[in-house]
Amino acid sequence: MKRALVVDDSLVVRNYHVSLLKTLSFEVETAENGAEAYEKCLQNPYDLILCDINMPVMDGYRFAKKIRKLEDYEKVPIILVTTLNSEEDRKKALLSGATLFVVKPMNFAILKKMLEAVS
Template sequence: MKHCLIVDDSAVIRKVARRILEDMAFSLSEAENGKEALSLCLSAMPDVVLLDWNMPIMDGYEFLTHLRQLPGGARPKILFCTTENDVAHIARALQAGADEYIMKPFDRDILVAKLQEVGLA
């Protein structure tokens, strides 16, 4: 079973993503910020991370740069899921090691399509 870590400070976004991913037979874990997410990754590296950009304590970009330096941290597929839609943010995320970029709000079709693009659906 593939494992997805949902990292978002919004409980609503985590709930929506959880429902979609559970229907796709993913096992799931959740974090409210990048610091919590890094701790979870140190315990068990996920197959994919659905990652918000703007969060308190540690934002998504900082999480991604730390994750990619961990042993096994190059393996998870990273799907940035954010309201940041300017080209500079997207380019910065991709250069830091993100695999795909999803704009909020998203729906099941969009999430499934992005997971297919990274080979996980």
């Protein structure tokens, strides 16, 4: 079974993204911010990371940049999900190491399409 990590400071959003990924047969773990997610990545392998951008402690940009430095995570898909919707935000996300950039709200059809694109 594929494993995913959902990173978001909102419990409601985390639970929603967990339910979407479980529908697609992922085993899912969660983290509230980039720092917590980074620690989990050091201890566990994940096949996908779904991460918010605006979070306390460590935001999604910094997390993506930091995680890409780990050999085991050089090619793992990182989908940054946010309410930010400018071209500058999109560029910053991709430059930080994100595989994809998605504007909230995410739904099942969008997530399925994204996963097909990164498979």
